[in-house]
Amino acid sequence: MGRSATAARGPQLEGGTQPAAELHAADPVLSGRDQAMLEFERQWWKFAGSKEEAIRQNFEMSGTRYFQILNDLIDRPEALAADPLLVKRLRRMRSSRQKARAARNLGMRLD
Secondary structure (H helix, E strand, O other), X not given: OOOOHHHHHOOOOHHHOOOXXXXXXXXXXXXXXXXXXXXXXXHHHHOOOOHHHHHHHXXXXXXXXXXXXXXXXXXXXXXXXXXXXXXXXXXXXXXXXXXXXXXXXXXXXXX
């Protein structure tokens, strides 16, 4: 009559898990732009001029849009897998800025 639910999902191992090769094939990968953004963050200080100017030249977008995309990117597990040290550093920096901003808004000082 029809295919079973197991057949529709593909082959499975004991315990209902799929083979590792199939799991990795289904994993999303970083796009070329995402990889370029991580590379840029690794080395942006090497560019002449301001970071905003380098962002416009390299990615043809505003600094605001770049940082929106970057913030989403560093939350993705694929980015963490691609460059764990960089992504963790960027997350720490973002967290520090958020804490400082919240403290300023509450009239507190962080020393």
